Amino acid sequence: MKKPKVLHNFYKSPAWLSARELKIVTVNGLCERCGQIGIEVHHKERLTVDNFLDSSVSLNQDNLELLCKECHNREHERFSKEVRFDKDGNLINSEKPK
Template sequence: MAKEFARGFYKSTAWIKCKQAYIKSVHGLCERCEKPGYIVHHKKHITPNNINDSSITLNWDNLEYLCLDCHNEEHKFNREKKSATRNGFKFNKKGELVKDE
C-alpha cells in the first residue's frame, strides 16, 4: 500500500505510463525468479524528499519488476537490515533486550 505522501504520484499519468512500459520491457516476468510479475519496485525507495525527482521515481535504472514473493522477500530483508536493536542483541520472548548468542 502506498504511503500517503506518494498516493498522488502513483495515480499520475507519468507513473502509469512508465510502469506499463517497464512491465512490457521485461515481458511481465519477475526479474529475480521469472514468475509472473506483480509490482514495480523502486530500488531506491521513494520518500517525501525525492517524490518529485524523476531520476528516482521514473528512472528505469531504479525500477525492478517483482512477483509478490520476491517483493515480500525484499521488504523482509530490508526490515531485518534496519533492525531496531544494536548488532549482537535481540529481544527475547518476554520482550527483554538480551545478547544474541
C-alpha cells in the same frame, strides 16, 4: 505500512503509470528475480516524500524492478525491522537501545 498521501497520489499519476507500463513491457511481464509473472514494480532506491518528485529516482527505468508478490515482500522484509526469536523462543529486540 501506510504511505504518505503525496506518495499515494504519485502512484496514480499518468507519469508513473506509463513508466510502470514501460518497465513491465521491457521485461516481458516477468519477475526479474524468479521469472514468475511479475505484478509489482519496485523502486530499488526507495521512494520517499523527499525524492519522489525527482524523476531520476521515481521514474528512472534503471531504478525500477518488476517483481512478483513473493519477491517484492521478501525485498521489503529485508528493510523492515524484523521480529526475531532466539533458540529459546525469546523475542530478540533488533533495535539498538538509545
